[in-house]
Amino acid sequence: MKFQSFTRAVLMSGIALGSVTAIAAPVWAQDEAAAEEADASGEIIVTARRREESLIDVPISVTAISGDTLAAQGAVDITALQDKAPNMTLQIARGSNSTLIGFIRGVGQQDPLWGFEPGVGLYVDDVYVARPQGAVLDIFDVSRVEILRGPQGTLYGRNTIGGAVKYVTNRLGNEFSGKVRAAYGSYNQVDLVGQITIPLGDTFSIGGAVAWYQRDGFGENLNTGAEHYNKDVLAGRISAEFAPSDTVFIRVAADKIIDKSNPRHGTRLVGNGGVAAFEPTASVYDTRAGIGDDNKVETQGLSLTAEFGLSDTLTFKSISAYRDGHTDTVIDFDNTPGPVLDVPAFYDDRQFTQELQLLFDGDRFQGVAGLYYLDARASGAFDTVLGALNTTTLTSGTVKTKSYAAFADVSFDVTEQLKISGGLRYTKDDKTGTVFRRNYTGIRSPLFGNAAAVPGLIRTDYTNDRSFEKLTPRVSISYQPNEDANLYASYGKGFKSGGFDMRGDAVFTPTTVNGYEPETIDSYEVGFKGAFLDRKLFTNVALFKSKYKNQQVTIQVPNIVTGGIASFVDNAGRGDIWGAELELRAVPSPYFSMNAALGYTNADYKEFLTFIAGGTTPVDVADQRFFQNTPKWTASVSATASADLFGGTFSFTPAVSMRSDAYMFEIATPALDPDGYFLVDASAGWTSGNDKFKLSLNLRNLTNERYRVGGYNFPGALFGNSIIGFYGPPRTATVSLEYRF
Template sequence: MSRLNSVRAILRAGAALAALAAAPAFAQDHDANAAAFAQAAEEATQAVAEETGEITVTARRREESLIDVPISMSVVSGDALVRTGATDITALQDKTPNLTLQIARGSNSTLIAFSRGVGQQDPLWGFEPGVALYLDDVYVARPQGAVLDIFDVERVEVLRGPQGTLYGRNTIGGAVKYVTKRLGHDFEAKARVSYGSYNQIDLIGQVTVPVGDILSIGGAVAQYWRDGYGENLTTGVDQYNKNVLAARLSAELTPSDNIFVRVSGDRILDTSLPRHGTRLLPNGTDPIYAPTDSVYDTRAGIGDDNRVETKGLSATGEIGLTDTLTFKTITAWREGHTDTLIDFDNTERPTLDVPAQYDDRQFTQELQLLYEGDRAQGVVGLYYLNGRASGAFDTVVGLLNTTTLTSGTVLTKSYAAFGDLSFDLTEQFKVSVGARYTKDDKTGTVFRRNYTGIRSPVFGNATAVPGLIRTDYTNSRSFEKFTPRVSVSYQPSADLNFYASYGQGFKSGGFDMRGDAVFTPTTVDGYEPETIDSYELGMKGAFLDRTLFVNLAGFYSNYKDQQVTIQVPALPSGIASFVDNAGKADIYGLELEMRAVPSRHFTASAALGYTHADYKEFLTFIAGGTTPVDVADQRAFQNTPEWTANVSATWSEDLAGGTIAFTPSVSLRSDVQMFEIATPALDQDGYALVDAALNWTSGSGRYRIGIAGRNLTDTRYRVGGYNFPGAFTGNSIIGYYGPPRTVTGTLEVRF
């Protein structure tokens, strides 16, 4: 189906849905409609000038004022992201101190996340993120398909530092919570259409329909198209294009004041063309290996097939047992499949090509008991995860006519018991104590084999000649950890909170799916967990009659046994991989966020982050040696700029029966290394991004017209890369880049 026909089909379907959904609304009386528009107008006004009241968050699994929570965290509303032209959650890294959120190298929808120097760049099955992603209260275990677009979202909460007590074993660096809005019992609908640079077309529709007094049904659908920023000079197709269809459907049942049930499902299909990157260095004088004129162009010849599908279903139930006790259950299932291609040499030749596929599924069950008393609050609970992550890929070294097939599976069962309780010792002093016990049972199966020929039978070459089996094992291990957390708060007033906290984080060990038992026989034993001890001092306050809000935090972390993936060329098998538990590191820094609201016509905000991350010990094996060597003085943290900053402001005025608002912003990031070993050709120097948005909202709040420009100075900056130098790998040093300058116009209508 052509894009034009697809647009027509979606518009017809959307019109039919809107007409069907609007029927109950027309049956409502005039006062109800007026109240709905008044509410929309109020929301629009708040979008222009941030409300000076409380910001409510759920960082501790219960609703609290942001000022009361003794955790360094940022909160960004979905409306604020949409108004500035952000299309997915990676835009949060420009607004949030000490955060890196990027699309993974060679991918369109795989998420790479780091916070305060802690994360995981390698999205291979079996490896787990260090910054956890939550879709509402559901943990998303795999990074594939996790670059969530900004639709049907109320707010995003970014929790910094280990959150192991309430959010589990893989929140050693923090957590990102994508929070959708409850449907409620009022009819609501809105549609958003955007057109922008590179033929960007966004079509988004949302609707909530009450059915009687106790049931509401809601849905949202989004289709994103965009031509590429560059071109594949070998095949003629686009590079860095977008073709994503996303949908979410939910139903909420409220049979009584103390019972709430929500069932929701979501599906994301990404058929964007593969991102192959661009060569940064030539390979001798052969022109086929020369870098392209544009950093968005490529000469990759591996192919143009790419498909990522993720879907999930969850059920949440809340029962008020008493005035102070609530029982909550969260049951969820998620599944994903990825077919992708990575051309490491970026030429029409199969010098270093990797076709790959990934499959994952997870089932989770969480039970919570929440207590809200006059002087004590808290939650205790149980958690269970049953997951399976598997995949396969070929490493094709065309100059040697060899291929290495790698395939495997990791089965995980995780059990946890947790609790977090807060006590008001006096009106000013509060203490919070939490802990979590986690036990992970993992079974890893890894198979690697050499073939003569281009690609293995698994990826279509039935004539490939099988050779040496390099790895073939199944092994099981269990990992368990007790992770405590404690904090003390002093609140001299309702608008000021000083706090100190200690927390411990834990990321489970596992098995290296690339592990080569010929080069590293110990790979069959797996790798150990990593842990972090984090200390934090902070202040949150509202000043000058709540026209100035300041959040300040300083932190120190002791990081042990960090899991670092090392990949090196290893002939004739192509690439050898091993996972080091790197040893010890100290990380310290600060975070400052400020928001000023001196009048309804002007707001300003600023954020500053500083991270100093230093290896004290980094043990690894050198040149096939059997004794680990400390190379701490030769290693640095990857994806961790020392400085991050953002400044923005909004001027608004009444105009033509509505409000017009202008919002410029500047974000800065200092130098960053892509890997632990410095690679001058690949590492990114510091850079600044300039954005601006202009929005007009009608007085009723029904209409919004906006135009947003991002990266207005057209800065070129790398967000990822690969480093495989050498003759037989084509001296493959390739980079992936963030978007160029784009301008997008938007029309939004509320019904």
């Protein structure tokens, strides 16, 4: 986005907010969840440090959003969070429907291939989700979502180098209750959601939630007639809670998601020789893909959480969990009826995690100490089919990970105003990688259905193992002159272990058998959190700077000499990231509220060493590389107004979010790199006086903006000049009715 366009977007958001202010005399913004988990005083309560505390008291950058707020504003899934939190990218991965891509302050992971670890961690009720497949969680049965920016690991779970997204579901309680919600919207969207809690005595409850989402495609496969960008998802959770006393809580929970939405093949952005089948389609949501329309993602999990109060100050907590998933998918990279550049694939993964915590909460000392264990296996395979050469390259492999960690984090109140805290984590990861890559003559390999394919050159065939360990600290100091202000400074070190490139080609890059190295980040932050005007205005301001070392970057480039695609995971060297964030929340009266966020990130490579350009000798190409998925500017603003109407409460919420220009990959690709854009949404709802009925209308992308969220770049005749893009949803409208009992 050019500066003038970005300025215009900011001004338009101000106009939108100003118009609401002008008409918002008798308004109230809060739902029963009290807006982002706010308490009676209007302050937000979070559990980012493993205990309930005011957001003002937390010396780290946290954004907290209640599930009711997300639902009221028509959030389809957790990717809507990128429109509300500064300096954040949270999107559906290119070519998929439920695979998550996450970046915070320039740190993340775009490549969702098995074996790669995310830079932004996702937690569902304190359970770390190791794989991005099936991680695009829909908004149902959720209490709140907390977004923690910067390295995490001294407080819980898996160490994550860029930040964490905590998805917290509702506890059952011991009262019979439930709700059903039905929605109908654009493109024949049908959503059916139901939740129920059944107490079986005073101490034991069972409950569950189920959600069914159906929607026609935004576009069409012009070759097969199938829906493109459609939705077909069934999800459910069931849990049982036992709380015999105030000091004991035990929960068993299970969840499952089945996503049978058609594959996303993208759309061609450039033509190839004037041939009609190779030209771009009229709609960015259409495709001419010929590989097929079968796609299925299935994930499930089981967890046991137990908390025991050992004394007034000590609590012991255990979190045991198992998750697995399977994906069958196809991607037509050329977007033509023929197998010019087709990739059928499957993924399998499973993980077991065990976490033990001891929490201490005294008058002046608070803290947590814990042990963490992860045993995971991620595997998969795919064919790279080049129809022009009648050849296929099969790639398959497995990564096994065992991770052991010990962590502790302690806070000490030096005085009532001055507080210090520090944490330390030790992590040891043992990884075993197996990679097999082979050429075949014929369309598809035997693994994907062509028994007649003629085997050729074995390009990669190895098994290797490596261990990585690191000690990572965190320290902070905060000064609170009063309960409504907090000045803080913090430092944290992040770590992500190395591994093995599942696409690695030992013919192109022989050093791939050695794997790639860990990456680290040193993150510094100073900030201010405060409440003003008798707690009617809340503000969070943060300045941050990070030193990124040995960043893991997946590079894929076409090789027109042999007709293959070279892949390598580079440890990029050094990068500097610095920026600022501003979050505002105003509640000037019980009739009006406003939220706004502004983020700026400047990310620059100081050294970028790559083997692709130099064979077996790394070459520094820092002046030709850019941070991906990291726009310099992000901004959002929303306001909610409500009034008494027809025996209930009517509310109206307009919202505007903006993102400036960004790079799709580390290498600038003008045909793919997304221009800046802004999205305008609006929601209106009516809630009955007894809170049993709720009728709402949600309008998203009112200006029908076409914005690119992913892409692939494989130019050249052998690849069908395959430059394709994936786009965010067009304008949609949804009407929903909810009944609570």
